[in-house]
Amino acid sequence: xxxxxxFDKDFVATRAAQFRDQVQRRIDGSLTxxxxxxxxxxxxxxxxxxxxxxxxxxxxxxxxxxxxxxLADIADTYDKGYAHFSTRQxxxxxxxxxxxxxxxxxxxxxxxxxxxxxxxACIRSVTSDHFAGAAQDEQADPRxxxxxxxxxxxxxxxxxxxxxxxxxxxxxxxxxxAVTKFHDIGLRLVQNxxxxxxxxxxxxxxxxxxxxxxxxxxxFLHREDLLPYLEAILQVYNQIGRRDNKYKARIKIxxxxxxxxxxxxxxxxxxxxxxxxxxxxxxxVLARIEANFKPPAFKAASTSRFETQRANDPFFNAFTxxxxxxxxxxxxxxxxxxxxxxxxxxxxxxxxxxxALAEIAKRWSHNELRVSHEQNIILxxxxxxxxxxxxxxxxxxxxxTANIGLISDLIACPGMDYCDLATARSxxxxxxxxxxxxxxxxxxxxxxxxxxxxxxINACGHHHVGHIGILGLEKGGVESYQITxxxxxxxxxxxxxxxxxxxxxxxxxPAIERLILSYLTLRHNASxxxxxxxxxxxxxxxxxxLYPAKExxxxx
Amino acid sequence: xxxxxxxxxxxxxxxxxxxRFQNTDTVEMLRExxxxxxxxxxxxxxxxxxxxxxxxxxxxxxDRALPIVFIDTEMLFxxxxxxxxxxxxxxxxxxxxxxxxxxEAVLKRDSxxxxxxxxxxxCCTLRKTEPLARALTEFDGWISGRKRYQGGARMSMDLxxxxxxxxxxxxxxxxxxxxxxxxxIAAQNLPKHPLVAKGYKSIGCAPCTTPSGTIGNExxxxxxxxxxxxxxxxxxxxxxxxxxxxxxxxVTDEGFETEDWAAGFHSFAxxxxxxxxxxxxxxIDLKGDFVAKDLLPWIGQIDLIRVSFPVFSxxxxxxxxxxxxxxxxxxxxxxxxxxxxxxxxxARRSGFNEVEIDQALARRQPEPVWQARADWQIRDYQxxxxxxx
Numbered sequence: 001x002x003x004x005x006x007f008d009k010d011f012v013a014t015r016a017a018q019f020r021d022q023v024q025r026r027i028d029g030s031l032t033x034x035x036x037x038x039x040x041x042x043x044x045x046x047x048x049x050x051x052x053x054x055x056x057x058x059x060x061x062x063x064x065x066x067x068x069x070x071l072a073d074i075a076d077t078y079d080k081g082y083a084h085f086s087t088r089q090x091x092x093x094x095x096x097x098x099x100x101x102x103x104x105x106x107x108x109x110x111x112x113x114x115x116x117x118x119x120x121a122c123i124r125s126v127t128s129d130h131f132a133g134a135a136q137d138e139q140a141d142p143r144x145x146x147x148x149x150x151x152x153x154x155x156x157x158x159x160x161x162x163x164x165x166x167x168x169x170x171x172x173x174x175x176x177x178a179v180t181k182f183h184d185i186g187l188r189l190v191q192n193x194x195x196x197x198x199x200x201x202x203x204x205x206x207x208x209x210x211x212x213x214x215x216x217x218x219x220f221l222h223r224e225d226l227l228p229y230l231e232a233i234l235q236v237y238n239q240i241g242r243r244d245n246k247y248k249a250r251i252k253i254x255x256x257x258x259x260x261x262x263x264x265x266x267x268x269x270x271x272x273x274x275x276x277x278x279x280x281x282x283x284x285v286l287a288r289i290e291a292n293f294k295p296p297a298f299k300a301a302s303t304s305r306f307e308t309q310r311a312n313d314p315f316f317n318a319f320t321x322x323x324x325x326x327x328x329x330x331x332x333x334x335x336x337x338x339x340x341x342x343x344x345x346x347x348x349x350x351x352x353x354x355x356a357l358a359e360i361a362k363r364w365s366h367n368e369l370r371v372s373h374e375q376n377i378i379l380x381x382x383x384x385x386x387x388x389x390x391x392x393x394x395x396x397x398x399x400x401t402a403n404i405g406l407i408s409d410l411i412a413c414p415g416m417d418y419c420d421l422a423t424a425r426s427x428x429x430x431x432x433x434x435x436x437x438x439x440x441x442x443x444x445x446x447x448x449x450x451x452x453x454x455x456x457i458n459a460c461g462h463h464h465v466g467h468i469g470i471l472g473l474e475k476g477g478v479e480s481y482q483i484t485x486x487x488x489x490x491x492x493x494x495x496x497x498x499x500x501x502x503x504x505x506x507x508x509x510p511a512i513e514r515l516i517l518s519y520l521t522l523r524h525n526a527s528x529x530x531x532x533x534x535x536x537x538x539x540x541x542x543x544x545x546l547y548p549a550k551e552x553x554x555x556x
Numbered sequence: 557x558x559x560x561x562x563x564x565x566x567x568x569x570x571x572x573x574x575x576r577f578q579n580t581d582t583v584e585m586l587r588e589x590x591x592x593x594x595x596x597x598x599x600x601x602x603x604x605x606x607x608x609x610x611x612x613x614x615x616x617x618x619d620r621a622l623p624i625v626f627i628d629t630e631m632l633f634x635x636x637x638x639x640x641x642x643x644x645x646x647x648x649x650x651x652x653x654x655x656x657x658x659x660e661a662v663l664k665r666d667s668x669x670x671x672x673x674x675x676x677x678x679c680c681t682l683r684k685t686e687p688l689a690r691a692l693t694e695f696d697g698w699i700s701g702r703k704r705y706q707g708g709a710r711m712s713m714d715l716x717x718x719x720x721x722x723x724x725x726x727x728x729x730x731x732x733x734x735x736x737x738x739x740x741i742a743a744q745n746l747p748k749h750p751l752v753a754k755g756y757k758s759i760g761c762a763p764c765t766t767p768s769g770t771i772g773n774e775x776x777x778x779x780x781x782x783x784x785x786x787x788x789x790x791x792x793x794x795x796x797x798x799x800x801x802x803x804x805x806x807v808t809d810e811g812f813e814t815e816d817w818a819a820g821f822h823s824f825a826x827x828x829x830x831x832x833x834x835x836x837x838x839x840i841d842l843k844g845d846f847v848a849k850d851l852l853p854w855i856g857q858i859d860l861i862r863v864s865f866p867v868f869s870x871x872x873x874x875x876x877x878x879x880x881x882x883x884x885x886x887x888x889x890x891x892x893x894x895x896x897x898x899x900x901x902x903a904r905r906s907g908f909n910e911v912e913i914d915q916a917l918a919r920r921q922p923e924p925v926w927q928a929r930a931d932w933q934i935r936d937y938q939x940x941x942x943x944x945x
Contacts, residue, residue, distance in 0.1 A: 011937070014935060034665075151940075152938065158874045160874075161874070239844075
């Protein structure tokens with residue numbers, strides 16, 4: 001875990017005080033709403049359908065027990081006793097009052113947290129692999145880079161009023177769990193031929209109404225060139241990114257309109273100037289940050305209780321099959337705690353559950369927690385011998401749902417129930433799918449499957465990268481759900497393709513059911529996943545089942 | 557307007573109309589203008605306030621189908637709403653259009669319905685002026701119930717005027733007195749607004765209207781305690797403009813100062829042809845989209861560069877300032893325009909020496925607010941990462 005320096009502490013405390021003053025000036029009229037809006041957005045405060053929403057940063061999804069407990073306290077004191085973990089590895093409180101937001105920011109500052117740059121047309125809170133520093137397949141720990149980027153981007157004077165928001169993600173594994181190909185900038189930790197550390201830099205990925213896969217701008221960037229190179233990209237974007245149309249303002253459109261070669265040339269030109277501004281101080285800071293991310297003191301103990309319990313308890317056994325991921329230390333496991341109990345709103349957690357997670361992490365996960373972009377909570381370092389106790393504690397808190405990676409572990413945006421942009425509900429579809437397949441008891445036989453649901457074209461539910469994506473639109477006053485197939489947010493990045501006409505709110509769950517049943521008959525064997533089957537066969541057989549001919553429909 | 561002969565200017569038309577109808581009976585005039593195709597499509601704008609019933613009654617007797625635009629600011633007295641429904645029914649008005657403020661705009665600018673407390677002008681703009689402007693786009697002219705005796709700018713009002721959109725605006729009651737209205741209402745036995753009995757003589761939105769009192773200006777109860785007398789929908793060509801003082805304020809770390817650069821500013825395009833003697837003290841204006849390297853041939857000769865910020869949310873100027881410094885510009889660098897105090901630190905860190913704002917912004921965001929960010933050199937992450945201590 002990164003430990004705040006006195007500089008960091010002073011920064012967030014001062015920032016909270018500044019926001020208190022800005023709220024006061026908004027209320028007394030010396031700031032207009034137009035002027036206040038970007039200031040509150042830069043401090044995470046949105047105005048949604050019914051009320052304000054405060055999005056608190058959990059940089060690269062990493063937090064400790066003390067911080068999780070503080071978030072639970074905030075949920076109780078200022079909200080309705082729960083909070084929502086978002087697809088950006090952040091946490092959202094949906095009912096704060098404007099006048100109380102400065103108090104919340106102050107409370108956050110006491111545990112080294114903030115809501116800085118979680119919204120607005122600036123560089124957003126950086127995201128990363130939620131298994132960072134723990135996963136067996138990790139090549140390099142992305143967290144020090146992510147923290148360096150966090151510090152560099154915080155209150156950057158040039159880039160607080162960009163054409164549009166700007167998202168940076170970092171990964172250090174071959175298996176890309178940070179969706180880097182769909183970020184404005186995706187950084188992949190790599191080595192050059194002589195083993196020197198550096199980055200592969202991708203630019204211009206994104207979802208939203210124009211989904212694009214990021215393109216490699218530099219296949220190898222020396223580690224010490226990172227910050228000036230990022231400044232060069234941002235400077236080019238700040239100056240030539242479109243400001244006339246917010247739907248064409250992201251860097252993916254800039255890249256698309258100017259072409260990769262033109263952007264590369266501009267970036268290199270700017271980089272040549274920017275490079276001279278860094279005398280190596282950033283590398284000293286990086287070294288200091290790296291020291292914060294040393295692995296915890298893993299214990300040496302027997303793991304036999306893990307095997308015994310698996311043999312004895314079928315529920316525990318099922319949990320270990322879906323919710324564990326291999327750890328660097330073979331005696332340890334990474335536990336993913338599902339916030340997708342069947343029928344619940346994906347990503348929501350009660351304050352009691354947050355406190356239980358804080359306590360479990362303190363006792364059994366070296367005090368550490370992570371938030372995944374798939375809206376689950378990770379216990380990154382759990383000794384296998386402790387797993388039976390961890391499972392029991394999770395079960396008591398209603399957090400032992402064994403569905404990670406399965407059909408009910410789906411992503412959904414808040415949809416029309418909360419969001420003023422949404423054109424359809426999304427959580428009801430999510431709940432409907434989860435309950436349907438839970439009732440059929442088919443979830444485990446279906447195997448790995450990512451369903452992602454967005455309630456409007458802005459794609460906050462990442463439907464473009466769902467193996468099955470569902471996009472809720474409004475057609476003639478009624479909700480219409482369009483299905484896309486074959487999306488993939490990993491290193492094999494692909495954008496899902498629409499299957500055809502949309503389905504009504506009543507038709508969508510039966511349509512998904514037809515789709516799954518046809519997959520079960522089409523797959524080679526139980527180990528061929530939905531995505532693999534889809535890639536082998538293409539969309540045709542799935543379209544047939546989604547849109548049966550009229551005479552067949554009558555028989556159904 | 558749809559007057560046929562474009563050779564005759566609109567203002568000449570208006571003058572002619574004022575002359576033609578100066579001695580015509582009000583009902584007769586209304587009958588003529590609503591039946592004359594030359595006036596195009598007309599609407600009556602009514603607040604359903606204290607004496608709106610007079611004009612509504614006249615119109616109902618001439619043409620019940622005439623569109624009547626009623627701006628519901630969503631801040632009205634509930635008595636106004638029930639009175640509106642009653643009048644529409646009693647008089648048989650067939651086309652009352654209740655116009656609401658834009659949902660989206662209210663959500664963005666007044667989500668808590670408190671805007672009226674700190675900026676009545678902005679509230680009137682949001683809830684009255686903008687909705688009316690939208691509603692009027694389909695009409696060629698509009699009829700209002702204003703009277704000269706109400707005072708203020710209304711004292712010099714004519715029967716016919718042009719509004720800011722060059723639409724004809726008709727004030728059939730311009731010359732009516734308070735007594736004329738009272739006797740018309742009594743003679744026709746028309747229902748009164750329920751709040752009239754409680755001392756209200758002019759009725760607007762609930763938060764900004766108080767009883768008028770028995771003597772003096774009957775609109776005295778509107779925006780009481782403020783200099784404001786009109787909501788803004790009746791400002792047109794001849795309206796009293798709000799005072800704007802264009803004098804610039806220069807903000808530095810020391811606070812507010814006045815302009816000390818006397819030599820004037822040139823455009824970039826004029827640099828190539830500028831006489832040598834003008835270059836002794838040289839300042840230029842640049843826009844945020846300027847390509848910094850184009851300035852290289854002149855960069856050593858310029859004393860002051862002023863970068864414009866048309867809106868504070870356009871951050872291109874910050875990057876331009878950075879690049880100018882990196883390219884070696886060592887003179888004065890000034891950000892000009894819509895910069896808010898909260899951006900002062902950003903401006904300074906990007907390489908600007910100073911900020912130029914207008915008096916209106918300086919009044920709204922006074923010196924101490926800017927001085928609070930004169931500490932821009934501390935808590936600077938980027939500096940920490942760029943230069944070793």
